[in-house]
Amino acid sequence: xxxxxxxxxxxxxxxxxxxxxxxxxxxxxxxxxxxxxxxxxxxxxxxxxxxxxxxxxxxxxxxxxxxxxxxxxxxxxxxxxxxxxxxxxxxxxxxxxxxxxxxxxxxxxxxxxxxxxxxxxxxxxxxxxxxxxxxxxxxxxxxxxxxxxxxxxxxxxxxxxxxxxxxxxxxxxxxxxxxxxxxxxxxxxxxxxxxxxxxxxxxxxxxxxxxxxxxxxxxxxxxxxxxxxxxxxxxxxxxxxxxxxxxxxxxxxxxxxxxxxxxxxxxxxxxxxxxxxxxxxxxxxxxxxxxxxxxxxxxxxxxxxxxxxxxxxxxxxxxxxxxxxxxxxxxxxxxxxxxxxxxxxxxxxxxxxxxxxxxxxxxxxxxxxxxxxxxxxxxxxxxxxxxxxxxxxxxxxxxxxxxxxxxxxxxxxxxxxxxxxxxxxxxxxxxxxxxxxxxxxxxxxxxxxxxxxxxxxxxx
Amino acid sequence: xxxxxxxxxxxxxxxxxxxxxxxxxxxxxxxxxxxxxxxxxxxxxxxxxxxxxxxxxxxxxxxxxxxxxxxxxxxxxxxxxxxxxxxxxxxxxxxxxxxxxxxxxxxxxxxxxxxxxxxxxxxxxxxxxxxxxxxxxxxxxxxxxxxxxxxxxxxxxxxxxxxxxxxxxxxxxxxxxxxxxxxxxxxxxxxxxxxxxxxxxxxxxxxxxxxxxxxxxxxxxxxxxxxxxxxxxxxxxxxxxxxxxxxxxxxxxxxxxxxxxxxxxxxxxxxxxxxxxxxxxxxxxxxxxxxxxxxxxxxxxxxxxxxxxxxxxxxxxxxxxxx
Numbered sequence: 032x033x034x035x036x037x038x039x040x041x042x043x044x045x046x047x048x049x050x051x052x053x054x055x056x057x058x059x060x061x062x063x064x065x066x067x068x069x070x071x072x073x074x075x076x077x078x079x080x081x082x083x084x085x086x087x088x089x090x091x092x093x094x095x096x097x098x099x100x101x102x103x104x105x106x107x108x109x110x111x112x113x114x115x116x117x118x119x120x121x122x123x124x125x126x127x128x129x130x131x132x133x134x135x136x137x138x139x140x141x142x143x144x145x146x147x148x149x150x151x152x153x154x155x156x157x158x159x160x161x162x163x164x165x166x167x168x169x170x171x172x173x174x175x176x177x178x179x180x181x182x183x184x185x186x187x188x189x190x191x192x193x194x195x196x197x198x199x200x201x202x203x204x205x206x207x208x209x210x211x212x213x214x215x216x217x218x219x220x221x222x223x224x225x226x227x228x229x230x231x232x233x234x235x236x237x238x239x240x241x242x243x244x245x246x247x248x249x250x251x252x253x254x255x256x257x258x259x260x261x262x263x264x265x266x267x268x269x270x271x272x273x274x275x276x277x278x279x280x281x282x283x284x285x286x287x288x289x290x291x292x293x294x295x296x297x298x299x300x301x302x303x304x305x306x307x308x309x310x311x312x313x314x315x316x317x318x319x320x321x322x323x324x325x326x327x328x329x330x331x332x333x334x335x336x337x338x339x340x341x342x343x344x345x346x347x348x349x350x351x352x353x354x355x356x357x358x359x360x361x362x363x364x365x366x367x368x369x370x371x372x373x374x375x376x377x378x379x380x381x382x383x384x385x386x387x388x389x390x391x392x393x394x395x396x397x398x399x400x401x402x403x404x405x406x407x408x409x410x411x412x413x414x415x416x417x418x419x420x421x422x423x424x425x426x427x428x429x430x431x432x433x434x435x436x437x438x439x440x441x442x443x444x445x446x447x448x449x450x451x452x453x454x455x456x457x458x459x460x461x462x463x464x465x466x467x468x469x470x471x472x473x474x475x476x477x478x479x480x481x482x483x484x485x486x487x488x489x490x491x
Numbered sequence: 492x493x494x495x496x497x498x499x500x501x502x503x504x505x506x507x508x509x510x511x512x513x514x515x516x517x518x519x520x521x522x523x524x525x526x527x528x529x530x531x532x533x534x535x536x537x538x539x540x541x542x543x544x545x546x547x548x549x550x551x552x553x554x555x556x557x558x559x560x561x562x563x564x565x566x567x568x569x570x571x572x573x574x575x576x577x578x579x580x581x582x583x584x585x586x587x588x589x590x591x592x593x594x595x596x597x598x599x600x601x602x603x604x605x606x607x608x609x610x611x612x613x614x615x616x617x618x619x620x621x622x623x624x625x626x627x628x629x630x631x632x633x634x635x636x637x638x639x640x641x642x643x644x645x646x647x648x649x650x651x652x653x654x655x656x657x658x659x660x661x662x663x664x665x666x667x668x669x670x671x672x673x674x675x676x677x678x679x680x681x682x683x684x685x686x687x688x689x690x691x692x693x694x695x696x697x698x699x700x701x702x703x704x705x706x707x708x709x710x711x712x713x714x715x716x717x718x719x720x721x722x723x724x725x726x727x728x729x730x731x732x733x734x735x736x737x738x739x740x741x742x743x744x745x746x747x748x749x750x751x752x753x754x755x756x757x758x759x760x761x762x763x764x765x766x767x768x769x770x771x772x773x774x775x776x777x778x779x780x781x782x783x784x785x786x787x788x789x790x791x792x793x794x795x796x797x798x799x800x801x802x803x804x805x806x807x808x809x810x811x812x813x814x
Contacts, residue, residue, distance in 0.1 A: 195785065
């Protein structure tokens with residue numbers, strides 16, 4: 032048997048040499064010829080109505096007049112649904128989970144557990160988890176299904192078609208506009224979504240730049256800053272519009288940086304990678320709601336949430352330890368924040384912010400609560416919902432200025448991806464090089480940009 | 492503390508020295524193979540290699556040069572004679588293996604990556620020393636056992652190399668006669684870059700229109716080009732009929748709503764792009780209709796092929812010929 036097999040392999044190797052250069056072309060042609068013959072026998076096309084309808088809809092959705100406005104309106108609608116829709120469930124979830132925290136803490140006390148064990152497990156590990164879940168779950172559970180409805184309907188490829196001119200100039204693929212949009216939900220999900228880009232060079236560009244759009248874990252930071260600092264300078268009636276406008280401006284900066292970095296990458300390190308462009312515009316379909324809910328909730332939301340939970344639990348524990356281990360009457364957190372202060376000052380930030388970004392590598396949702404915890408010398412992560420109190424703490428006590436707010440917004444946009452996203456880059460590229468670049472390039476850009484802004488700001 | 496630093500420093504020094512040594516033996520190997528290749532190329536063009544020639548080509552010192560030649564002689568790869576250096580049978584075999592690795596690599600890089608064409612020679616120069624045997628054959632199989640590299644040079648196989656076909660320099664080509672580009676010299680790189688940048692490729696048809704002092708005006712793919720005689724010196728032509736060089740109509744020439752049958756995919760679409768287009772059904776004979784042009788910059792454009800709507804960019808559409 033062995034010998035026969037080897038004989039066959041040898042024979043094929045010989046024949047193959049005679050096939051010539053075009054054997055692949057010939058093979059594909061033959062397969063298509065067979066398929067055509069079969070299709071002619073068994074497929075009947077009833078009418079061209081679907082096709083004509085598609086053509087008409089395509090004309091509208093890709094028209095020079097309506098194309099971009101429709102896209103903008105739909106994107107705004109998705110954001111509005113996500114942010115507004117998530118408010119109430121987030122608050123409810125937070126109330127419930129934090130109520131459970133108190134109950135569990137009391138239970139531990141009744142059982143006679145030492146305070147540090149209760150603190151570490153309940154006020155540390157559990158609290159970190161609860162925080163991430165309550166901030167992350169509702170927006171994702173809304174964003175992903177809504178996004179998937181657009182995908183299922185067939186609208187998203189039209190967006191890629193409309194936006195391709197912009198990305199082509201940056202040496203990237205039109206579909207990157209979609210993976211970028213997915214990044215608003217979660218950068219890790221956005222990085223996985225780059226699988227739709229079949230061309231290696233453009234795919235790596237999309238992976239490496241996905242982090243330049245803020246995910247929903249980073250939105251709370253941006254919204255808080257825009258309300259406390261920017262909107263406060265305007266009359267109350269305009270406050271919410273100004274706050275929204277500020278967030279949009281930050282997002283647009285992120286898109287701009289995505290394009291610039293894509294362009295640089297495609298002309299330097301990625302120059303030699305193979306590249307090709309094809310984009311299918313599938314027929315429009317009625318979205319299959321049941322399947323959408325399943326795929327977006329199970330495949331995307333729960334998958335991302337589970338990874339974030341695994342990452343957030345140790346971070347919660349670490350934060351509690353930092354806040355509760357004291358050396359010479361000062362918590363470890365305060366010491367480290369103090370050491371980081373000079374570097375923070377150079378970047379127009381401070382040590383507490385840098386420390387918060389260090390411990391929040393697993394999950395960016397806990398940046399603000401950690402900052403507040405450090406400033407108010409608390410033992411666990413804190414949130415302050417009263418605007419006046421928040422202002423008093425950040426401006427009067429911690430000495431934040433407009434520069435701090437602007438640079439924190441920039442840094443929220445431009446820093447290393449969270450550990451889930453870094454892990455995803457590794458899984459998708461299986462390359463240490465791209466993982467390291469994907470992790471450190473945004474951080475480097477963030478440090479340089481905030482440093483420059485701080486120095487220029489201080490000149491005036 | 493100081494002791495720890497001292498130990499770490501020592502370890503780093505040792506690692507550095509070990510790596511240097513490994514690098515040195517590898518460099519030695521590269522020099523030997525490059526010398527061999529040089530002698531081989533000289534013999535192929537009907538000359539004999541000299542020690543001076545090796546020294547100049549490899550840019551090594553006198554002492555290094557002597558060592559190299561001694562080593563080649565010890566390994567029974569070359570023979571020394573009065574007139575110069577000559578390859579032994581073994582030396583010839585090894586040279587051809589190196590040349591094969593180099594040219595297979597060049598073909599692979601041309602088809603499967605987007606490296607600029609003038610750079611693939613340098614890249615292949617580095618790879619040829621580390622890729623041998625089964626790996627080269629696997630690459631060759633993937634490429635469909637090419638017999639000519641992207642510069643028009645024959646790829647040796649099984650220790651045999653096809654003789655160079657008769658070809659004439661572009662500077663000597665008859666005015667008005669159509670010819671096919673048979674060879675584009677890859678060195679010096681600056682000249683190769685200039686030639687590739689203007690769009691000239693092996694197999695293209697060209698026609699010399701006018702020749703003046705140090706300058707050539709020629710027709711290529713329906714367009715007029717100017718080349719200086721230095722660049723022209725690096726291009727060789729044959730009379731064989733062209734395969735792809737005609738100025739044909741492409742998908743890009745269609746107007747919105749128009750339909751045409753595909754004639755062929757240009758040889759310039761290779762590797763990933765070609766496979767992708769074929770998979771999507773862009774095969775010869777199939778009718779394709781241009782249905783939608785992007786309102787933003789006119790690129791990409793949607794084509795209807797086999798009932799599916801596929802968007803392609805302009806530069807791709809220009810490589811798909813229609814009937």
